[in-house]
Amino acid sequence: MITFRMNGLEVKAEEGWSLLETAKFYGLAIPTLCHHEGLTEFGGCRLCVVEIGEGLRSKLVSACTYPAEEGLVVRTDTTRVWAARRMMIELMLAMAPGSKVLQDLASKFNVTRVRFKLRHGECVLCGLCTRICAEQMDAAAIGFQQRGHKRKISTPFDARSEVCRLCGACMYICPACQLRCQGPDADTAICNGCLTMEPSCLDHYDDLQCWMYDAGRCGTCVQEKKS
Amino acid sequence: MDTDKTKVQSLIDKHQGLKKNLIAILLDIQESFNYLPPDALRQVAKSLGMPLIDVCGVATFYRAFSLTPRGKHICLVCLGTACHVRGGPKILEELERKLDVPAGETTKDGQFTLETVACLGCCAIGPVVVIDGEYHGHATIRKIGPILTKYQKPQAS
Numbered sequence: 001m002i003t004f005r006m007n008g009l010e011v012k013a014e015e016g017w018s019l020l021e022t023a024k025f026y027g028l029a030i031p032t033l034c035h036h037e038g039l040t041e042f043g044g045c046r047l048c049v050v051e052i053g054e055g056l057r058s059k060l061v062s063a064c065t066y067p068a069e070e071g072l073v074v075r076t077d078t079t080r081v082w083a084a085r086r087m088m089i090e091l092m093l094a095m096a097p098g099s100k101v102l103q104d105l106a107s108k109f110n111v112t113r114v115r116f117k118l119r120h121g122e123c124v125l126c127g128l129c130t131r132i133c134a135e136q137m138d139a140a141a142i143g144f145q146q147r148g149h150k151r152k153i154s155t156p157f158d159a160r161s162e163v164c165r166l167c168g169a170c171m172y173i174c175p176a177c178q179l180r181c182q183g184p185d186a187d188t189a190i191c192n193g194c195l196t197m198e199p200s201c202l203d204h205y206d207d208l209q210c211w212m213y214d215a216g217r218c219g220t221c222v223q224e225k226k227s
Numbered sequence: 228m229d230t231d232k233t234k235v236q237s238l239i240d241k242h243q244g245l246k247k248n249l250i251a252i253l254l255d256i257q258e259s260f261n262y263l264p265p266d267a268l269r270q271v272a273k274s275l276g277m278p279l280i281d282v283c284g285v286a287t288f289y290r291a292f293s294l295t296p297r298g299k300h301i302c303l304v305c306l307g308t309a310c311h312v313r314g315g316p317k318i319l320e321e322l323e324r325k326l327d328v329p330a331g332e333t334t335k336d337g338q339f340t341l342e343t344v345a346c347l348g349c350c351a352i353g354p355v356v357v358i359d360g361e362y363h364g365h366a367t368i369r370k371i372g373p374i375l376t377k378y379q380k381p382q383a384s
Contacts, residue, residue, distance in 0.1 A: 130280075140278030145287045156283040157265055157294070163278070 004072035013068035020048055020063040028076055031085065031105065033092075033175055034126035035064045039135055042127045046088045047105070051075045060084055086111050092124045093190065099124075101175035103191045114189040122176050125151060129170035139163045142170060234259065235267045239274045246275050249285060253292055262296045298333040298340035300378050302326075303357040307346030310353040314367075318354050319343060321368045325375055338379065 002013045006023060013022040018041065023030050033045035043065035050063045052074050060081065063074075075081070086109050093102050094116035102124070105111075127144070130153060134140040141164035145154045155161040171177050180191055238255045242248035249271070256267050263286050272279040286292045304319045319341075323329060326339050333340045347355055352364025356374065363374050 134278065140280055143278070143280035143284050145284060147288045156268070156279045161280075 002068045002070050004068060004070060004074065006074045007076055017068045018064055019050060019052075019061075019066045019068060019072075019074055022068050023050075023063060023076060030063050030076055031108075032064065033101070033105070033124075034128060036128055036132070036173065039128070039131045041065045042131065045092070045124070045126050047085055049081055049084050049088075051078050051081050082109070085109060090114055091116060095119050095124050096122045096176040097189045098122055098179050099176040100178045100180045103180040106190055107192050112190065112192055118189055123153060124176055125153065126175060127153075128173045128175065129153060132169045132173045137165070137167055137169050139165060139167075231260075231264070231266070232270065235270050236274070239271060244274055246277055249275060249277075249282065250289070253282075253286060257292055261299075262293045265294070293340075296333065296337065298338050300339050300359050302339050302341050303344050303347070304330070304341070305345075305347050305353060305355040305357075306343045307350065307353070309350035310346075310355055313354045315354040317368060318356060318366050318371060321371045322356070322375075325371060339375075 002015065002017075004011060004013070006019075006026065007028060009026065011022055011026055013025075017025075020030055020032070020035065030050065031047045033047045034042045035045075035048060041064045043062040046062055048063040049060045050066075051058050052061055052066070052072055053059060054073050058075075058080075063076070089102065089105050089109055089111045090113075093099075093106055093111070094114050096102060097114070097118055097120065099122070125144070130140075130143045133142050141161040142153055142155055145152055145158075155164065235256060238259070239252055241255065242252050252271060252275075253263060256271070257263055260267065268282050268286060269279060272282045275282075286294060302322065304315060304322060306315045306319065319330060322341055326334050326341055328334050328339070328341055330341050330343050344357075347357065347362075349355055349362065349364065352362070354366050356363045356366045356371070358374065358378055363370070366374075
């Protein structure tokens, strides 16, 4: 058993546990994107960053890849951690503004603007699809190609792969494939519709209620409630 | 085709067919074929017992490898900060005009491949043009013509 402190709480971790696993065991919420149970850790999305150490020596590490250490001091929700997570969400949102998972994360973390050039790549290179393809489907049909700003997920020679069985696992696990709700502002980079879930149309029509009227076409139900 | 296969196989065998020697194998294939043919990559993947995608990942990651046939002479133009300030882009433009290919591609006759690099570490003699490992420092637009003919000559005669 490894004993260390997490958010001031003394926690015990099994040998080989990561910080993320320990936090999960104790019910501490750490957001993740590229982590998936049953797949190897990648440490690419940096959403699970936590602060380890104290004072000036403290640093940010990814909880999913950092092993539990004896006597470690971990804080999962400091200002610095939140700033880093919000920045990562903003960056990833610029890569794939159409992703529901990312839009939901933006709402959850109150990210209300994107200061970067939108790429509309609809891929954040989290590597989930390549890992599920290789590790669970035993196919290894897709993988990272090129590098730097040209890095992408593709099949060998960008052609139909001979080992792909069209199982669809890559699409199932992809956080960017599921489209965000196509509300009234589908063209804008950021939706933030989930920041306020209260329907606001009731204010305007006293006895009328909007039941599935072309779901979300009028858009009021995803707008901020008027005070 | 068969000769290719035996040649690739001999190169793989040279490195004991070990996964850790993948880069060395690819470098040898690149040297003998001047590029990495898709069939050779398939064969390497099969012999080393690793997924083709991983071999392709390595082959596309490093700039030393090319999946398209490369020219006889490799022409590198430095566009690092120092060379850029001293007119590297203009020299690249001149080379693109002279060779009639955009950067990163090979001339139709297969003689030259024009590529750009970020820095060669010899900023003092910038702007630099490197052809087949030979450094041509203090390059100017005027010097480009004579330098190129030097490499074109053997082919003409």
